[in-house]
Amino acid sequence: MVKTNVTDIKPPQFLGYLHSFRGLAILKIVLGHAVAAACIGDYGVFDVSYPVLMISEIFYHDSTIYFAVISGLLFTKILKPKGYSKFYKSKLKNILLPYIFFTLVFTLITIKFKNTLSFEEGLGYYFSKAFMNLLFGKASFVLWYIPVLIFLYMVTPLLDFLQKTNQLTKVLFLIIMGIPLFVSRIPLVSDYSLKLETMIYFMGAYAVGMYLGADLEAKLGSLKKHKNVIMATSVLATVVLFYLYVNDIDMYGKVSLKETFFYIQKIGFSIIFIMMFKKLGEKQPNWMKPVTRDSFSIYFMHGYILYASYPLFKFVFGTHTLGAFNVGLMATVLFIYTVILSMLVVRIFKLVFRKKSRMIVGA
16 A cells, blocks of 8 residues: 655645644643643642632634634635545544543543442443543543534534525524634533533634635735734733633623633634644744644543642642742643653554554554
């Protein structure tokens, strides 16, 4: 079988700059979670009043919006012409099956069998717990996004219909893009729940991606003319977020002001990052390519690895007098360790299962 080089793949089948953006997105997410883990380790609590955690939250929170934008863009630009059959088959193999695998593994590792009286009872308890974790994305704290992503895939035909049919449906599509400004994502809770507001919030970002993906070159060309406005808007949203965090302001009725400005910030940054990487042309960062290739696998694994591995690096904290320095050092160590270990696991699965590894670990 002849191997195909990346350089042999021609647009629109391969968008190198979008892949670089995906790599940056997963690194931002892992780093944000690493800072949170380090703060909990050093301070004993997740408290955004600590400056280092506040800064991290403002720049990392809702970074899954980047993934939603990328997914929507890839659908209209790359996947839609191939038909819905191939679209859903690819999501089944590359997203759903790995999600099931990691849910089963993480549930088995974390479940407590001490209250079960027999093997049969323990087995039933395990599968019951695994089913609930699968349904609500609770096997690891980062997996909540996968049921949301599956929902986005389910509503893709509806969004596609709205985007292209007539003027009325196109207006409704534009409303969906803007509705996260007024319908806020619901904070994660410990119980088994999947909030419709969260689905709607990310559906808006997914729709933005679909909008960009339709006639991508023309859209980016038009947005480039307004890049200073986009940058200023993103920076202003970031300044507002600092103000909201410092003054502990959030809810305005049922609307989270923080989530509103996070949406503005992350959509703005999405456009900026896409244009930034596109400007590099064929000179995309080579070191980013392996990270991008394994991005979904890293996402699936990093949450569990971070908190399971934290005790291994506890020696970093010898005193609390260094505060922010300790957190920064610990976060850096956890970040690098987690990314490398995730990629190592992917490498092992590829060596053993070859192409089938994509259906197991997502890469």
